[in-house]
Amino acid sequence: MDATNQNTYRFINKIKSYMISCKMVEEGETILAAVSGGADSVCMLLVLDALSKQMRFSLAALHVNHGIREEAGEDAEFVEKLCKKYQIPFYLEQIDVPKIVSESGQTEEEAGRIARYKVLLERAEAIGASHIAVAHHMNDQAETFILNLCRGSGIRGLSGIKPVRDKIIRPLLCAGRNEIEEYLGMCGESFVTDRTNLEDDHTRNRIRHHVLPMLNDMVNSGSNKHIFEAAGMLREIEDYLEEEAREIVLIKKLKADNIDINSLREYKPLLQKYILMEILGTVIPHRINVSRYQIDSLFKMCQSTSGCEKTYFEGGIYAKREYNKLYIGKEKLDLSKEEKTGNPLPEILFKEFEVAEKFEELQQRIPREAYTKWFDYDKILSSPSLRYRKVGDRISIDSDGHGKSLKKYMIDERIPASRRDSIPLLCDGENIMWVIGYRMSSAYQISEETRHILEVSVFF
Template structure:
């Protein structure tokens, strides 16, 4: 009786989590990460039971990392278990120690990176809608503590996300003890990864040494840490809503918003957590109105040009970066002249052989308008097309030395107009009640440059 009750409520809670959070839709195909351990075995068994009434197709994927002597045993067990459930089984093998050595990073981090790469490749190959991993509450609590130790900020306290792209983690609602209880009552066999007992690995040290000490003080340690991560996620969502922007251009922003913008832009390029050390370095440079390149994880760079900021994977050259805020009236920088006005001005000379003026919707401008040098990766939507600034210049056969002198005009949300290309759709409105007029010229423009 107890066995049936435990099984029923475990699967009922899992089903409600899947349907209430729209994790899996009926008739979808999912790639399931099956290690052979108690977490993945229990989740696969429960999902297979649920799929009998709420149909979706499961493909179990086992990754042999080539680390342990028992890796072949684990793969064969996983194959046998999946086949016993009638679940399609596939496996992949990669020699992680060699990859970690070549990448000059830890075994754990390298294994995680390659595992997700293989998950994504399998999802593409089998046209799968979702990728499922068997992370639980204990994993989440360990991740939060691990991130705190590494110096992460609020993002790190958020822990493991329920969803990220195609990846879903439906078992984050259970503790490891609840999962082991379910496996026991369902008579499920599983393998034990002996490396999970090695406290030389930081996560294992937290699992076997730190958390037990904390639980002696409070038996609800796991639940409390997971609740903290939920509260942090709510604050993150609020800050993201306030601070969303592609380009940071205001050195007067408070640290809470500026740091959030840095994190938001970094997250567009990497799944890793940006350390507080890197965030502080970027913020200090912006607040000091200096230009610099700061190296970041995953071969990324923060390129800071006084009050503007960009994260990119490309090698940047900032030999002579420049930027300046535009005030109403005449603005001059070297051989560039920009007139900003709320009134239409009669201008007779042709500017950049493109247009005499740019007309912008006053009410759609966000924050300060400023001009800056072109950055690698600059792009904006103009005439419903996302236009890469460099490619547009090249297509128009503009020489590099000329390209580097053409001002890119921005507001606090990014590019608003560029000579030779046009005005960003988000600030264009020919019927605007109030307009801003920009007149841009550069001295000594030769016929060849035109």
């Protein structure tokens, strides 16, 4: 066996060992590979094709055209020809990401990712594929680690990309980008280059092009590998703490509607937070949007010595402490459907998230729509509620705290008197946050100090 064949064999065997250790696929199952045509996904497809004979699984490929780049059609043709060459079943899906962005307000990157996984899952179900393979590699893991570290993530974020998550598997996560390119060179296979990956428009690209090369060149040439290993160790720690918390909740019979704070304090602070996370997850389905901010808020409530305390989170979730008891639950917001006007109030959707970008970048993302607004979540003192105007209402109109009566504001805006009683108001207690369809209060606008944002969307 010559040197080239030895190296290709060694690389394929490395991926095989990683797949086996992570229990990615069983004999007789089908893998649907997401293939963009880039070096990473082409390498993954070739390796999976070689391993499908050894490990006895079936393989198919899906290419997703996002409708963003003019050359995307050429990428699809490239992948189709590649699959034909290796006799791999090929599927093509078209999605209109620019349209999704305009309708949802999501970033292009976020909209593309969500839509891409949606069609992957749909196609996998249609063909009976038990797994979806995506081509994340060691460098992607390092980028994710640094990105989450700089955003203030906890252990879960620093544990990075998981090798297996539900149906998603990542066979190349143990391989570096240089290994991938070397393998393709040995195979003599070409690939396409997405020009957007060469730009510095996204934070992840800037980490890829500048931060990681500096770490490898000026700190340690094995930085990517060491970050990958650290993420793996943190993932083991995270799994252990979650399992410990789960057992304690079961043994102590801790329930969201009646938590004995004294029982909670028997454990170390870190474990207390994981117990609270486990309990909160029983109130929020699938632990969607359970944030570090929420867990820290619950933990501080449990450490407090004051008599009673109550706080609200996104989606009507509340936490209430009464002496040595903590209660977590979900209550309907104060959205009565009729008031003196007889007009029904609109539906409302809340979404809370932590600030991750610089203020300048954040400003570009602020919704400009009439019925979606962003508020500084930390300035909201009670559960936001909807109502109509009443005597004495005032609204803050500038950053210095100056205000004017709601009546005067409506006159200045030339809102007809016949409509004033039917304009819904979003309120924080008695304070007006937003005259819906018009302006929001300056008291709740985001600033450079903002750390948590509440997005509110209204539907009539």
